[in-house]
Structures are given as structure tokens and as C-alpha cells.
């Protein structure tokens with residue numbers, strides 16, 4: 001067992017970036033093991049997907065044509081059967097919302113342990129050493145597990161595989177047990193629409209849970225007005241109903257790349273950072289000098305936002 | 318309908334902390350009800366208030382100290398609680414999601430709930446895998462990252478919205494019995510009332526050992542071998558001084574960048 005099987009992620013007709021990143025992660029592990037890297041793409045326009053996935057370092061791309069959109073029971077049955085066929089040491093799955101919907105059940109079916117949300121992977125063939133965060137990114141850890149495993153990888157941690165490879169493209173026939181399909185997808189809805197598109201803003205004044213109370217948001221709006229900037233936020237502010245969904249930056253909200261992103265009372269959890277890491281200049285105002293946001297900030301003020309924000313507003317009045 | 322809610326007590330870390338071997342030194346750690354589970358408890362209690370559920374039971378894997386967190390869930394309206402613990406578990410360092418799912422599966426076998434609500438993830442180890450792993454072990458259907466649940470169960474199905482990336486939601490019907498992993502924002506978790514807190518003291522909280530669950534020994538698949546503070550990816554400039562000074566520094570930067578001109 002020296003091979004690696006990595007699963008591609010796609011939605012509504014498009015491959016997601018993590019599909020190319022997982023090829024890089026998978027190649028690294030396959031090199032550690034001295035084996036082949038297999039990708040599989042399941043459901044939808046698989047031939048088109050397979051041609052795109054044929055990048056440097058990929059040995060085989062398997063296609064499974066059953067199904068249109070993601071359905072966890074089809075994914076699990078397909079991967080289970082393919083795993084029985086090629087016997088990979090590691091099955092790599094994107095740590096996406098869909099990845100987290102099937103990987104843990106897949107691990108159960110394969111009777112393998114699972115480690116999720118990894119940001120680094122190494123193996124000597126028997127022991128897998130995975131790097132992952134804990135406590136919302138305050139610390140990094142290494143964990144070890146023995147033998148074959150299912151592993152999910154965090155998006156945007158590995159570079160995308162590039163180039164055009166010479167992978168063999170194999171159509172894999174799966175026997176789907178329809179009786180085991182226990183869920184039906186009825187459609188999709190875009191929910192972050194509305195009058196304001198924070199992705200268009202040059203300057204974002206972004207507020208997080210550090211603001212503590214809804215009424216305190218006033219100082220944030222005052223600052224944004226003074227700077228002629230737009231207000232955005234982390235998730236808890238939207239969860240609390242203090243700002244509409246279209247103001248949320250992050251994995252499940254918007255991806256923004258303003259000239260200046262001012263993160264106020266935001267810790268910098270990975271799902272938030274996924275939406276603002278590409279900002280040109282990142283400023284963090286946070287009482288906690290160890291907050292993960294400091295690891296990606298260009299400028300930082302380790303102080304109370306209730307002191308700094310009004311003082312800053314004053315500078316522009 | 319009977320609902321089982323998984324409730325975790327998570328470790329919280331103070332701003333300034335020290336690492337001691339492969340853990341954070343005890344004096345910097347606190348404990349809290351897992352944020353995601355708070356929403357799961359609320360959803361279950363709302364289903365009960367809507368007469369769609371007749372019993373809400375919580376289950377927690379954890380030592381006696383976790384009772385304070387379990388009582389919080391009871392104070393918010395759960396009817397009774399189960400806590401799984403055993404000296405054998407205390408010796409296991411980092412419980413992997415598969416092991417947690419094995420323990421919870423034994424409880425599901427005993428309780429036979431129609432619906433299991435679990436948080437999307439725990440705030441400390443953030444595996445985000447236990448709920449779905451549990452569903453597989455007990456042969457239930459499931460949906461991960463649910464941010465809306467229709468309070469109507471026609472034809473033994475649950476209609477949910479799964480929150481995908483990028484502001485897109487998936488509308489899905491899931492056969493019951495099922496495990497749903499609940500996302501923050503699905504509802505507005507209540508604060509426990511004083512009456513609720515008093516009542517919680519009298520609600521049943523039963524402890525189950527591995528023996529009680531018919532499980533022979535546990536062994537985590539994951540060994541935690543290192544813990545360290547991550548390296549900064551940027552060369553961060555930290556402005557020092559009082560708020561007026563630091564605000565002045567930031568104002569200069571913003572002016573330099575042409576903001577508000």
C-alpha cells in the first residue's frame with residue numbers, strides 16, 4: 001500500500017480550487033511512500049473535470065459518472081469501491097463543507113481512523129505525521145497515526161498543482177445501491193445578496209465579537225463614515241443578527257481583497273481569514289497579542305478597541 | 318419524537334498562555350459549553366416547545382467537572398442528561414473523532430432517538446467529524462453544517478439547509494432517523510432563566526461507564542506529539558503607546574494610502 005487517493009471537489013459545474021491543492025498534497029504523500037497519486041472525480045461532467053485535473057504529478061484520474069451534484073451516499077459508495085480496487089494507504093479529502101459531510105462516514109465504512117483539517121502531512125509509510133491547529137489557531141500541533149487513514153486537508157494551504165500532466169484517465173464503474181440513498185438535494189440558494197457588495201470596497205472597517213454588544217457598533221459605523229469606508233464583520237456579528245449576511249467576510253460569506261482591511265476585535269479564525277487574506281494591507285486592533293489575526297496582519301495595535309476606535313475616528317473629524 | 322443532543326465542554330485559552338509539553342498549562346485553561354452545541358441545544362428545545370419533540374436528552378463525554386456545563390444545557394430546557402466517563406478515558410490523551418463516535422453510538426443504541434443534533438465542531442480540537450462518524454456507526458442518515466431546519470417532519474424526513482462556502486445554501490431532505498450537525502446562527506440561543514437554573518439542579522444526570530455501555534477499552538487513533546505557537550506569516554509592525562499615539566500612527570498610514578481624502 002504505497003498509493004494515495006485524493007478526491008476532487010466540485011459544485012454546480014465547477015471544480016473548486018482545493019481540487020488542485022489536494023493534488024499537490026497527495027503528490028507529496030505519494031512521494032513519501034514511493035507510490036502513485038490517484039485522483040477521483042465523482043458526479044457531474046466528469047470527463048471535462050478529469051481533463052482539467054490532469055496536472056503535473058497526477059498518475060491516474062478516475063471518473064465516476066453516477067449523479068449530477070454532490071450526494072454523500074454516492075460519494076461514499078464510489079470511494080469505498082475504488083479503495084477496494086486500488087488499496088491506497090491514504091485517502092485525502094478536502095476539508096470543505098461537503099468533505100466534512102462524507103469523510104467521517106467514509107472512514108467508518110473503510111474502518112480507518114480519520115484526522116481532519118490538516119495543514120501539513122508527512123509519512124514514512126507507516127506513521128502519518130499531520131500538522132493541525134487547535135484552539136481556534138492559537139497553537140499548532142502534530143498528531144501521529146499508524147497505518148491506512150482518511151485525511152482531510154485545509155484549503156489554501158498547499159499550492160495548486162500546475163501544468164499539464166500525462167495522467168491515465170480511467171472511467172470507474174460503480175454499483176450504486178439506490179436503497180442506501182437517504183438524502184435528496186432539491187436545490188441551491190444564494191443568500192448573501194443585497195444592496196451592498198463588500199467585495200467592491202477599497203477600505204473595510206471589519207468588526208468582530210470583541211465589540212461585545214450591538215449598541216457598541218455605533219463606534220464602528222462612526223469610524224467607517226469618517227474614513228468613507230464600508231463596514232463588514234466576522235460571523236458572530238451576523239449570527240447575532242446585528243449586521244446582514246452580506247456583510248460577513250469569510251468561508252461562508254464573502255471573499256474580499258480591499259486595499260486596507262481593518263480587523264477590529266476579530267481573532268482571525270481560519271474560516272474568517274479565508275475571506276480576507278488577499279487584502280493588500282491588513283491592520284489588526286485586538287487586545288490579544290497572540291490572536292491568530294496577528295500572524296497575517298501587516299500592522300497591529302495590541303489595545304482595547306473601545307479606546308483606539310474613537311481616537312482614530314477623531315483623527316478624521 | 319425523541320432528540321439526543323451531543324454537548325461538549327470545550328477548553329478555552331486565556332490571551333497570554335504557556336505551553337507545557339503537548340498541552341496548554343492548566344492555569345491558562347478555562348471551560349465552556351461548546352459554541353456550536355449551544356445552538357444544537359436551542360434547536361432541540363425549540364422543537365420541544367413546538368410540540369414536535371417530546372423528549373430532549375443530552376449526552377456528554379467528559380469527567381465530573383463537565384457537570385457544570387451539562388447543567389447549563391439542562392437549564393436551557395433539556396430534560397435529562399447522560400455523561401459518559403471512565404478512568405480508562407482519562408488516560409487517553411487526545412480522543413479522536415472515531416473513538417468519540419464509538420462511545421456515542423453505544424448511547425444512541427440505548428436511547429434510540431429519532432433525531433441527533435450535534436455541533437458542527439468543537440471550539441478546541443475542531444475536528445468537525447464526530448457527528449457524521451456517529452451517523453455512520455448507528456446507520457442513521459445525516460447532514461453536516463445545517464443552518465436551517467424546517468419545523469415540520471413530513472414523511473419521516475427532515476428538510477434542512479446546509480451552509481456551503483461562499484454564501485450558498487443547499488436545500489436537502491434527509492430521511493429520519495438522522496444526525497444533523499448544527500451551525501451557529503441557525504437560531505438565537507437563549508440565556509438560562511433563574512427558574513431554569515434551579516430546575517436544572519433537579520433534572521437527572523446519569524453517568525455511564527464503558528462497562529455500562531458494553532465497550533471494552535478505548536484507544537485513541539491519534540497521538541498528540543507536539544504543540545507550539547505558530548510562526549507569523551507576515552512581518553507585522555506593532556504600534557506601541559497609548560490609544561492616541563497608536564490611532565495617530567494608523568491615521569498616518571491611512572492618509573498615506575489615500576484613505577478619506
Ligand SMILES: Cc1cc2nc3c(=O)[nH]c(=O)nc-3n(C[C@H](O)[C@H](O)[C@H](O)COP(=O)(O)OP(=O)(O)OC[C@H]3O[C@@H](n4cnc5c(N)ncnc54)[C@H](O)[C@@H]3O)c2cc1C
Pocket residue numbers: 097136207208209210211233234235236248249250251252253254264265266267268269270271272275285286287288291303304305306437438462
Ligand atoms: C463551517 C464554518 C464556517 C464558518 N464561516 C465563517 C465565516 O464565513 N466568517 C467568519 O468570520 N467566521 C466563520 N466561521 C466561524 C469562525 O470559526 C469563528 O468562530 C469566527 O470567525 C470568530 O469570530 P470573531 O473573531 O469575531 O470572534 P472571536 O474568535 O471570539 O474573537 C474575538 C476577538 O476580539 C478580541 N477582543 C475582545 N475584546 C476586545 C476589545 N475590547 N478590544 C480589542 N479586541 C478585543 C479578542 O481578543 C478576540 O481575538 C465559520 C465556522 C465554521 C465551522
